[in-house]
Amino acid sequence: MSNYILEMNHITKTFGSLKALDDVNLKIKAGEIHALVGENGAGKSTLMNILSGVYPHGSYTGEILFKEKECRFKDIRDSEKLGIVIIHQELALIPYLSIAENIFLGNERAKSGIIDWDETRLKAKELLGTVGLTEDPTTLISNLGVGKQQLIEISKALSKDVKLLILDEPTAALNDEDSDKLLNLILELKEKGVTSILISHKLNEVSKVADQITILRDGKTISTLTKGVDEINEDIIIKGMVGRDMSDRFPPRKPKIGDLLFEVKDWTVYHPQNSDRKVINNIHFNLRKGEIIGFAGLMGAGRTELAMSLFGKSYGQNISGTAYINNKKVELNTVSQAIKHGLAYVTEDRKTYGLILIDTIKNNISITNLKKVSKNNIINEQKENLVIEKYREKFNIKSSSILHQAGQLSGGNQQKVVLSKWIFAEPDILILDEPTRGIDVGAKYEMYTIINQLANEGKGIIFISSEMVELLGICDRIYVVNEGEIAGELLRSEATQENIMKCIMNHSRGEQHNEF
C-alpha cells in the first residue's frame, strides 16, 4: 500500500493553443507539508484549480487519485466533500459579517433553515482556539488585520473537516512575525494529521517548513526535493525555478552618494477617522542624492502611512512637521504640489491605487505628466506614443503594444508600468512601497536593476519592504520604523536581520535609542 494521500498523474491542461500544464505529476504523502514553487505563470494555480475542481473533470487530461480512489470533480463542492480545501491568495471573507458568521458561511449550523446561534458561536470559539486566536467570535472581520484574517480562513477550512489544506501564497501580505505564526500553525496542523500544500514565493519559508518541494517551470514538473534526502537551499530552488544560475539575487551597485536631498523633521500624523490617535509620531529622517534608504518594520508600523502623508497629505489629518528639499523648506499639501517638488510615490497596492486597469499602458504611464507631451493642454499623441514606447522597451514590459490593457498584464509587468509612470514624472525622490510584492524572482531582479540605475542617476530612493533580506540587499541605510516612530537607524555595514528585530523589540519595550 502506498502512503500517498494524493496523486496527480500526467495532468495536461490547455487554454486554446497554449499548454498551461504539460504532463505534470504531483505526489503528496499523508501528513506532510508539500511546497509547490515556481515563477508566476509556471502553472501552480492552474494545477491547484484542477485539484479543487475549479476546472472540472474533462477540461484536462490525466488522473487524480485521492486516498487511492480516482476523483472526477465537477466543482469545488465535490472536492470539499472529500476534505480538500483551498485558501486563495485573495481572502474570501465578508468584512461586515462577524468571525463566526464568516467561518460557517455556506456551512451554517442550522436546523431546518434556522440558524442555531449559540452553537455557531461556541464552535467558532473552539476553532479560533485551535488557530491560537482569542478574539470574540462576534467581532467583525473588518476590525481584524490581514494576519488574523488569514488565520480565520484557516479556521474556516478546519470547520469543514479538512484532510488536505492548500494555501496559495498565505504569507504574501504578512510581515515576518505574522508569517512565522502562520507557519507554526501549519506545523501544528501537521501534528494533528492535516496534510498541506503550500504555494509560496518566499523561499526561506519553504525551505523551513516543507518536507518535500516540487518545482514547476513553464507548466512542467522540474523536480521534487525531499528534506533529508536531497540538499535543499534557496539557490538550488531558484535555479530550478528560473532554469539558470542566479548566483546573486541582488544586482551589484557601487553607491555614489551626494549632497543632502530630502529631509523631514518632526513629522506627526493623526489617524484620518480618529483625530486623537497618533499614527506617526515626530519622525525625522534624511535622504541624500544617489542614496537608497530602507524603511523596515512590521506590518502596521506606519511606513505606508508616513509615505502617503508625505506625498501630498494623501493619508491622515492634522499633519505637522517640515520637509526640506535641497535645504529649502517645501509645502507638500496636495499630490500635484508634491509631484512639482519632485516626489513620486509608487504604491504598495498597484491594483487599487496605482493603475487604471481598464486603460492602456500608454494612458497609465503618461497620466502623471501629460504636460510633458502636450502644448496648450492639447496632447501631442505622436510624441506621447514615441516616449511611452521607449519606456516599454527600456523596462521590458511584456505586452503587444503600448495600447495593451494594463489589467491584462502579469503582476511583474504591472509593477513595471507603475514604476514607469512615476519615472515619467521625472522625480528626484522616489518612494517605493513594497515594489516587489507578489512578483516572481526574475521580475524582482529586473526591478532591483532599475532601482539601482535610478539611484546612480542621482535620484534619492526610499524603499519600503516587509522582506528584510531585500532591504539588506538593496539599501545603503535602513531606518527601522515601529509604532509610528523611528526605532533606529542602521548603516549597511551594521544592518542584519537580528539587529533590525532587536531595534523593534527594544523600541516596543520603551527603550528609545539604539546604539550599535
Add this chain to the structure above:
Amino acid sequence: MNFEKQKQSNTFPLKPNQKDKTMNFEKLTSILKNNIRQYAMALTLVLIMILFQILTNGVLFSPINITHLIQQNSYVLILAVGMLLIILTGNVDLSVGSTAAFIGAVGAIFMIKMNISVPIAILLCLIIGALVGAWQGYWIAYVKIPSFIVTLAGMLVFRGLTMVILKGQTLAPFEKSFQFIASGFLPESIKIGNLNFIAILVGILLSLLFIFLEFSNIKNKKKYNFETLPLGFTITKIIIIIIGINLLTYNLAAYKGIPVVLVLIISLIVIYTFITQKTIAGRHIYAVGGNEKAARLSGIKTHRVLFWVYVNMGVLAALAGLVVAGRLNAATPKAGTNFELDAIASCFIGGASSTGGIGKIIGAIIGALVMGVLNNGMSIMGVGIDWQQTIKGLVLLAAVAFDVYTKSKTNGE
C-alpha cells in the same frame, strides 16, 4: 497566471512581413472582437434604419422626415454629449430634464415677460445653467454625496421651480429669431434644380474631411506599429460612411436645406470628441472614471474634474432646454420630462460602461440615433406610446446584455 500568457500570444503584434491571408483574417477577427461593441451598434443603427425604411414604405428617409428626425431628437443628442462625460466619471445626472424645463421657463420670462434681447437672454440662460451644474457639482464633488441622490433631488427641485416660475401656466410665443435656432435653416442662396446648394457642398466637404482623417489616422498607427484594419475593410467603411453622409445632405437639400440645430449638434460632437480624445482635461475625465484613487494619487485634482463635468452638463442642459422651448415655441411646466432617461440610455446603448472610464462621444450619438429612429419609425407606423416604451426598454437591456456577454467572452470566462 497562464491566461495572461495566452492573451499576450493572441494579441501579439504581427510583423508587417507576415502577409499570409489567414493571418490577415485572424487579425481582422481579433480587431473586430476588440471593437465589437462599436461596430455592432453602428451596424444595428443601419439595420434599424433599413427595417423602418421598409416598414414605413419609404417615409423614414423622405426629405421632410429626415429633417424632422434631426429636429425632434436634437435635445437628446445635446444631452447625450454632456451625459457621456458624467457617465465616464462613473456618475449619473437625473436632473437634466428638469434643468432643461427650468431654463426654458427662465428664458421665457427673460424674453417674453422682460423683453430682454435674444442673444443676451440666451447668454444669461447658459450662465444660469452653469450655476445649476455648479450647485450639483459642489454637493457631489466636494461634499461627496452620491450623484444619484444629489441629482434626484435636483430633478425634484428644478421641476418644482419651473412650476413656480411659470405659475403652472404655459408661456408663449417666442420671438422669431429665437425659434430660428431650433427650427430654422441655413439661408438658401443658390439652388441646383430643386436642391439646396449649400447642403450638397457640405456633404462633399465632410466626405473629403472624413477620408483625410481616416488615412492620417492609419498612417499614424502604422508608424507606431499598432494594429490596423486591412485596407479593404477600411475602404468599405469609408464608402459606407460617405454614402451615409451624402444621403443625409441630399435629403436635406431636397427639403429646406441644413437645419440650424444640426450645425449646433455637429459642432458639439466635433468639439467634445476633440476634448475627450485629445486634451489633458479629457484624459483626466477617463482617469477619474477608470480608477479615482489611482487618479488622485497621480496628481489629478479629481474633485475639480467632477465639479466641472457637472458645470458642463448644466450648460448643455440649458442649451437643450432653449432648443426645446424654441421648437415648441413655448415654455411649459411639463417640458423635458424623461429627457434624462433618454440621454442616459443613449450613452449605455452606445457602449459606455456604467462603472465609468469607458465610452465615446460618437457612441453616445449612435445610441441617441438608435433611440430616435425607433421613436420616429414607430410613430410613423402608428405604434402607440405604450409599445414604444416597451420596445425601447428592451433595446436598452439587449444592448447592455450584449456588452456584458462579449466582455465575458473576451475575458475568457
